[in-house]
Each structure stands twice: as C-alpha cells, then as structure tokens.
Amino acid sequence: MDEIMSKNNSEYLIERNDNVYEVVIGLEVHAQVTSNSKLFSSSSTKFGAEPNTQVSLVDAAFPGMLPVINEFCVKQAIKTGIGLRAKINNKSVFDRKNYFYADLPQGYQISQYKYPIVGEGNVILDMPEGQKQVGIERLHLEQDAGKSIHDIDPSNTLVDLNRSGVALMEIVSKPDLRSPDEVNAYIKKLRSIMRYLGTCDGNMQEGSLRADVNVSVRIKGSTDLGTRCEIKNVNSIKFMQMAIIYEANRQVDLIEEGQEIDQETRLFDTKKNETRSMRSKEDAHDYRYFPDPDLLPLEITDEFIDKLKSEIPELPDDKKKRFIDEFKVSSYDATILVSDIDTAKYFEEVVAKMGKNRDMKLAVNWITGELFAVLNEKNIEIAQSPISAKNLAKLINLIKNGTISGKIAKTIFELMLDGDIDPQIIVEEKGLKQESDPKALEALIDKIINDNREKAIEYKQGKEKLFGFFVGQAMKASGGKANPQLINEILKKKL
Amino acid sequence: MSEITSLTLYELIKNIKEKKISSNEAAKSFVDRADKSKKINAYVTENFENCLKLSKEFDDKPNFDLKLPGIPIAVKDLFCTYEVRTTAGSNILNNFVPTYESTVTQNIWNEGGILLGKLNCDEFAMGSSNETSFFGNVQNPIAKDLVPGGSSGGSSAALAANLTPVTIGTDTGGSIRQPASFTGTVGLKPTYGSCSRYGIVAFASSLDQAGPMSKDVKDSSILLEVISSFDKKDSTSIDFKRNNYSSELTRNIKGLKIGIPKEYRVDGMPDEIEKLWKKGIEYAKDCGAEIIDISLPHTSYALPTYYIVAPAEASSNLARYDGVKYGLRSSGKNLIDMYEKTRSEGFGEEVKRRVMIGTYVLSSGYYDAYYLKAQKVRQLIKRDFDQAYNKVDAILTPSTPSSAFKIGEKSNDPVSMYLNDIFTVPVNLAGLPGISIPAGVDKNNYPLGLQIIGKPFDEQTVLNIAYSMEEKINYKNNITDWWMK
Numbered sequence: 001m002d003e004i005m006s007k008n009n010s011e012y013l014i015e016r017n018d019n020v021y022e023v024v025i026g027l028e029v030h031a032q033v034t035s036n037s038k039l040f041s042s043s044s045t046k047f048g049a050e051p052n053t054q055v056s057l058v059d060a061a062f063p064g065m066l067p068v069i070n071e072f073c074v075k076q077a078i079k080t081g082i083g084l085r086a087k088i089n090n091k092s093v094f095d096r097k098n099y100f101y102a103d104l105p106q107g108y109q110i111s112q113y114k115y116p117i118v119g120e121g122n123v124i125l126d127m128p129e130g131q132k133q134v135g136i137e138r139l140h141l142e143q144d145a146g147k148s149i150h151d152i153d154p155s156n157t158l159v160d161l162n163r164s165g166v167a168l169m170e171i172v173s174k175p176d177l178r179s180p181d182e183v184n185a186y187i188k189k190l191r192s193i194m195r196y197l198g199t200c201d202g203n204m205q206e207g208s209l210r211a212d213v214n215v216s217v218r219i220k221g222s223t224d225l226g227t228r229c230e231i232k233n234v235n236s237i238k239f240m241q242m243a244i245i246y247e248a249n250r251q252v253d254l255i256e257e258g259q260e261i262d263q264e265t266r267l268f269d270t271k272k273n274e275t276r277s278m279r280s281k282e283d284a285h286d287y288r289y290f291p292d293p294d295l296l297p298l299e300i301t302d303e304f305i306d307k308l309k310s311e312i313p314e315l316p317d318d319k320k321k322r323f324i325d326e327f328k329v330s331s332y333d334a335t336i337l338v339s340d341i342d343t344a345k346y347f348e349e350v351v352a353k354m355g356k357n358r359d360m361k362l363a364v365n366w367i368t369g370e371l372f373a374v375l376n377e378k379n380i381e382i383a384q385s386p387i388s389a390k391n392l393a394k395l396i397n398l399i400k401n402g403t404i405s406g407k408i409a410k411t412i413f414e415l416m417l418d419g420d421i422d423p424q425i426i427v428e429e430k431g432l433k434q435e436s437d438p439k440a441l442e443a444l445i446d447k448i449i450n451d452n453r454e455k456a457i458e459y460k461q462g463k464e465k466l467f468g469f470f471v472g473q474a475m476k477a478s479g480g481k482a483n484p485q486l487i488n489e490i491l492k493k494k495l
Numbered sequence: 496m497s498e499i500t501s502l503t504l505y506e507l508i509k510n511i512k513e514k515k516i517s518s519n520e521a522a523k524s525f526v527d528r529a530d531k532s533k534k535i536n537a538y539v540t541e542n543f544e545n546c547l548k549l550s551k552e553f554d555d556k557p558n559f560d561l562k563l564p565g566i567p568i569a570v571k572d573l574f575c576t577y578e579v580r581t582t583a584g585s586n587i588l589n590n591f592v593p594t595y596e597s598t599v600t601q602n603i604w605n606e607g608g609i610l611l612g613k614l615n616c617d618e619f620a621m622g623s624s625n626e627t628s629f630f631g632n633v634q635n636p637i638a639k640d641l642v643p644g645g646s647s648g649g650s651s652a653a654l655a656a657n658l659t660p661v662t663i664g665t666d667t668g669g670s671i672r673q674p675a676s677f678t679g680t681v682g683l684k685p686t687y688g689s690c691s692r693y694g695i696v697a698f699a700s701s702l703d704q705a706g707p708m709s710k711d712v713k714d715s716s717i718l719l720e721v722i723s724s725f726d727k728k729d730s731t732s733i734d735f736k737r738n739n740y741s742s743e744l745t746r747n748i749k750g751l752k753i754g755i756p757k758e759y760r761v762d763g764m765p766d767e768i769e770k771l772w773k774k775g776i777e778y779a780k781d782c783g784a785e786i787i788d789i790s791l792p793h794t795s796y797a798l799p800t801y802y803i804v805a806p807a808e809a810s811s812n813l814a815r816y817d818g819v820k821y822g823l824r825s826s827g828k829n830l831i832d833m834y835e836k837t838r839s840e841g842f843g844e845e846v847k848r849r850v851m852i853g854t855y856v857l858s859s860g861y862y863d864a865y866y867l868k869a870q871k872v873r874q875l876i877k878r879d880f881d882q883a884y885n886k887v888d889a890i891l892t893p894s895t896p897s898s899a900f901k902i903g904e905k906s907n908d909p910v911s912m913y914l915n916d917i918f919t920v921p922v923n924l925a926g927l928p929g930i931s932i933p934a935g936v937d938k939n940n941y942p943l944g945l946q947i948i949g950k951p952f953d954e955q956t957v958l959n960i961a962y963s964m965e966e967k968i969n970y971k972n973n974i975t976d977w978w979m980k
Binding site: 057060061062063064065066067068069096098100101102105106107108157159286288289290293294295296 | 574575581583588591593594595597692693694695696697699700701727728729730731807808810811813814815817819820821830834854857858859862866
C-alpha cells in the first residue's frame, strides 16, 4: 500500500504513481424518528422488547389493513428539515417500493420517492481548517422493515416484526464530503442537530442511526464524478471511515490497473475490514415505485410549518455563536460545548450557578478536562454526570475566590464523585480551606528558614533554584493548604 | 309465514318490528332454504349455527330501534369477519380466520344485523362471472349453468335465490352492478370514500368500494344508510354529510336532468341492449326527468385504463400473500422457492395474469408508457364526467353490454370477459356513485339492467331516480327454484 498523504487537516488524498486522487462521498443516513408509535400504526416503538410483541395488524400486513399516517412523525420530519435549513415541501407523496423479503410483511415498503417531504438544505461542519458546508439533497419519511434473525435456529430464519413500520427519516446528502474526517464531522453534526430537536436519539448501537455510504474517486482537481459504489447499512462512524478508506483505495487500485469500476452495491465486512460486492447494477431490484393508493398526498400548509418553526429550540450553530459572543469562550471551546445538547445544557447551568463573579475559562476547563475524563472513564453521558452542574459551579467559585487552590480542587473533585457531595462541605469537614493569613504563613516560613539555615545562606549567595525548595517545604508544612501566591511573596521578603 | 325469504328487507324489518316474525324464524327460513340450495354454491363459509343462536339472543332482548333489527345477512367473502373464515375466494387464504372485523360489516352488526355466512366471489374479486373462485362456479338462479356475474356472484345469486334479504358486495370495475344486472337485482356502488375499505381484502385500492345489493331500490337505501360512514382507519374515507338515504327516498324526480352519453353506444352492442336503453329513456321521461344528450369523449379509453391501473395496484396489494405470516404456505428449499410454490399453488390463473400485467406496467422502462399514461387518462375520464355534470344531474346507461352468459362460455377468452365491464369501469375510475336496476329481459328471458350514474356524494339523487324508474319498469324476476328439483 502506498502512503496516504496526510496534512495537519482533514484532507484525505490517495497518491498512486504520479496521480493524486480525492474521494467523493455522499451519505444516505437512516435516522429513526423519535416517536412513541410507528409511522402508520399505533404500535409501540420501544427498543428491546420481546420479539413480535409490538406488532399491530397493520404492521404485519393482514388482509384489508390500511396505513394511517402518524401526524407526530410528520412534525418530526418537518422539524428536522427546518434544522437542516431545508425547504419544506407543501405537498409530498408516499410511494410503494415493491420487493419481497421475509421481514417485509406488505411486500412493499411505504416510502417517498419523487416527492419527499423535505427538499434541499445544508449542514455546517467545523473542521480544523475552517467551516465547510455540506449540501442536503432531500429528507423523506419511510417505514423500517422487520428483522430477520438467521443465527438462532439452525434450519430456519426467524422474523421479528417489532421494528416493522417504525418511522425512519432518510437524509440524503449531496456528494460534498471528501474525507473520513468529514464523514465523522457530518454524522456527528447531523446527530447533534436531531438531538437538539428531539427528532432522533442518534443511538447507533440501537440502530437508530445507520447509513448507506456512496463512494467514488477522481483525480484531484477534476470536476467529473467517478463511478460510485454504494456501501449498504453501515452502523458506526468508525466502520463508515474504515469502509471508505478500503473502498477508495480499492477503486484507485482498479483505475491504476486500467480497469473499470462497476457501479454496484457493496457490503462492509467489519471482521475482514473490506467491502464485498452484494449486487451489480444489472441485478439491481426493480422496485416498481408508484404512489400508494391507500394514502392521500401529504399536504402541509405554511401556517403549520411556521408553527413548528416557532417551536424549534436554539440549534448548535446559533448556540455556538451565542457562547462566543455572550460568554467569550473560544470558537474551539464553543464547538465542543455545543456539539451535544446535554453538554451545552450542563455548561449553561454551571455558568448560571457561578453567579456574577463567574470564570468562563475555569468552567470550560473543568468541564472539558476533569469532568469529560471521568465521563469517558466511566463510559457515561453527561446527563448521568456524577457531579451536578450546581456543585461543579460551587467548586469553580471556591477556586475563583481563593478559598482553595487548583490543586486542592482536584482532590475535592475526586471526593465529590462519591454521591455529588457539596464541595463546601468537603472543604469544611476536611479542613481544606486555603491558608491565606499572612501572619500564620510568616510564622510557618520563619520556622522553615530556621530549620534550613544552610540552604538559606546558599540561596542568598546566588543559588536561586533553591527558592523552589522553600516553596515546597512551605506547602508541605501547610498540608498543601497554603496560598501559593502569599508563600511566594513572604519567602521573597524573608530570604 | 312460508315466504319469509321472499320478503324485501323493508318488509322483513317491518314484520320483525311488528313482532309478526321473530329474528330466529327469519334466520331459520334462510338457513333452511340455503340447505336446499347447495347447488347454487353461493356460500363459501356458513355461519348458520351462530346465526340461529344470535337471532335467538336478539329475540330474547330485542332492540327495535336498530336499523336492521335481528336481520340475518350473508356477505361477500371479501369482508374480513371476526373469527369467521375469510377467503377472498382464494386458496391462498383458504385457512384464514381474521381476528378483526371490517368497518362495513361492523356497521351492519352494530345496527342489529346477524351474519348468515360468507358468499362466494371471484378470487380477490378479479372476474366478471364468479368462475375464478377457488370454491367453484356459482349458479345464476335465473337459469341453470348461467353465470351470476362477478365478482360479487355469490352475493347476487344468494339474493336472487332468496338466500339472504340483502347483501353487500364490493365493486372495483363493476363487481356489484354487473352481477346485479345478470340476476335481476339492484346493486349500488357508492362514491369512492363513502364506505370504509378497512378490513376489506384489497384488490385495487383506488377503485375498490363496498356497496349494497338488494331486491329493490328501497332496500339498497336502507343498507347504504347503515354501511356508509366516515372511518379514520381508512385514509381515503371521506368525511361528508351523509343523508338518511331511506327516509329521504322520493319518487319525485321532476325536472331532474338526465344525460345520455353517445359514447356508450358501442360497436357490436346487441340490439336488445339498445332497445332497453331507449325504453329506459322513455321511463325516465315518464318520471318527469328531462333527457339531455351528452358526450363523455374519453369513454373508449376507460377499459384499457382500468386494466392497467387495477392490475398495477393489485400486483402490489397481493404481495403480502407470501406464505410467511398467514394463509397457505407451501414448503420450499429456501425463501424464494417457498414464495414461488406458495404463490403458484395459492393463486388461480386470473389472479396470476393480473399480477403479471400489473408488475409489467409498473416496471422501470414501462411505467411512463403504461401506468403514468393510464393515470393521466383517468383524469381525463374524470373531467368528462365533471363537465357533463355541469349540464345534467345524473347519467343513464345500460349496465352491461349483454345479459348473463353460460358458465365456461368466456372463461378462456379474458379480453371478451373484460368487455363485460365496459359501462361500469368509467364510474370506478371517476369515483362516482352508480346503481344498476333491473329493466327488462333479453330474448332468453335473462334480466338486463340499466345504470344510473350520479355526481360525487349524490347517492340520494341516484337512488331517487332508480326508485322512481323502478316503479314504472315494474320488473319481477321469474325464478322457478329449479335447483331444488
């Protein structure tokens, strides 16, 4: 394998012989709509239920059963469209996508083909080299299929229809992505926007977010699109990136060998880390799309859209701007803080609780530093943080007003983890209050100088690095509680 | 009362309300007659014991405020009925017992009706002679070895043979009106969206509509009043103000304008149909209606349009019968093999033919030329009617281009079979109400029907014209009960 050129940014280029290739990526993200009931039936959508316990007669396609649109899911799709700064179509149509499979009870999936509910929009990515806009082609509503289980019974495939009929939003991007890093940023941004809106929980482990990845390559600088391959149903960002890297290199190799790339559908084998042909263009299904005669076209008025617009919360891009303007945090910090709605909420709560004399830099550092480390270590979300925003704000204020040093604060932080204990109580109970009484400190320092006369003389003779020794002794003697600034001042005076 | 079974619904209700006949007596009469009428082959599934039991329960605790107080009624086997087998005339649903009830039948039971049983029909309602049913041919009570029409052939035969006081059918391209015409009975297809499709085995969703079949017009008005309702479970159901069709029924149609579309005078139409139509025009005039010549220019495209749209929808609607969840499953080496065997063995020839036509017209490369074009033509056909209704209140045509034919006569000639629907399909394509009433007989004494087509949601005018003309025509079936001899 040739070297992959790597710069200090998100660019991804493949060099072969004298040719430099770029990769062109488009994503079809399938996002499960957050909704208690399914797209066309009243069955529950709760994850993890016993197989076939959340299946209505409609979901199982019994004779004479008819779909009835779930208005809530429509609202969710429109809200998502608004979040993607996209055009909401006043009229959209549900079509039938016909194919046979054991976990597709109707023998067709109800989807939207020619007339989706949401049209063109865009998403802003914050990349190390700056912002990048990724175009959204469309968003449409469709039903999920059931699940075929091949590994329980040795001779039969079992079918679980709990997922059958669950509402999905298929969000199709334009072929605007150029690297695995951008794909990572795109998925995370999409997820972030939908979590802000409450329209998709973005849980990739539970399959709430999956993507088909379209990959093609071309000589860098070319404006023509190469022949693309579609990698089906990849369910983690890491796998998407691995699949893209494998697939892009495979395509470059083929081109370099003078071969043609077949437009085909491929699967990503996560164990072997390779993509494999699933079906060629010739074998592609003819889905025989046609408007579902059981459903009327979906008509949405401007008033309805405006009302939903008024319900849209502040979204990541606006929040970031406000954090920078209002809280004077850096663009970098703001990006981190707004990336997840719960982090942003936590940060804002800390800010509120810190009161007038707030220290933003301390707040950002403690959240993105100590707190994130703990969350990572415990593998939990910030919503389950063992330390409440209120108590973290208190801790920060204790540092800010000089009650404790930053070093002691770290000790207190560790103690707070055990049941979200108020740091003020820890300070008092453990006597961790910083010693800032100059008289007490002077006495303490006098004793140290007295006990280390020789070193004091050496210092006076010019061995200046001994100053640190005296600071260390003073801190040790105070049990770490001495105000370091005062110690410095007194030592300088006395020595 | 030996002739309970020959009473009209209206008369039966009256007798039950006046306690001259009990519900149980009525049920027994129909059950007895059905037992002697097996040769008709009207029933696919009998619900006799349960019907007798329920009728007794009704008599013990009667409620005469209901619109169908303790009335035993047999229905087409396309309506899903709770815990009573529902086959749609197909082998693939041979063993299917619903756990739910169609809205239309539920409406009937809510008003006191009691299920007698499920009536034979063409497989998935695809046919015009009831010969495509997995459960065999149905005899037309009019004469031996005559088809009763289709697809609601079991329903029309049961009605004409006095096996049920009224019945319900479904009409996708004429499946209520054509069998009514063939058996000398009345059949009404309401406006699309009047009667809920919930729980009716789907054939072509944009065309299917349930409707009443009865011995006379008044009975159809009573039954329509019961079955027509807005239903949230059917997204194509329409929430419009429904009349009290039976109490608003009137023979006063003076001044109504009735259109005669010249395009319905088709090539090769038998003389007697032409004569019947002329006679009908005279009757309408006698009733005080004004006759106006109109044009429905796209009529000749209706049949080809229908035979694209209906199979296209059917090919998709029937995809659910795959052996996976319910109904017939043949064993196969793998999933595809199982599908192929199940559907090969489960579906009859006509259903397969239409599934193939439908799949073809929706295929990529053919979609625009067939399905899309058919949808456009459908709009033109609809527009023809819209324009005609600027000038007239209703339209009068023959119901069918011929009277009932012999069993087997057309079963190997699908195109000639499809031609049966030539006068009825435009009404489905335009979503309009249409009724067929008996108006005379042909040279063999077989009944012939006239069709009255109305404006959308104007079932009342259709019924009123039919009611008025019915009196003037004064048609009586001459049924000899030949099958009992």
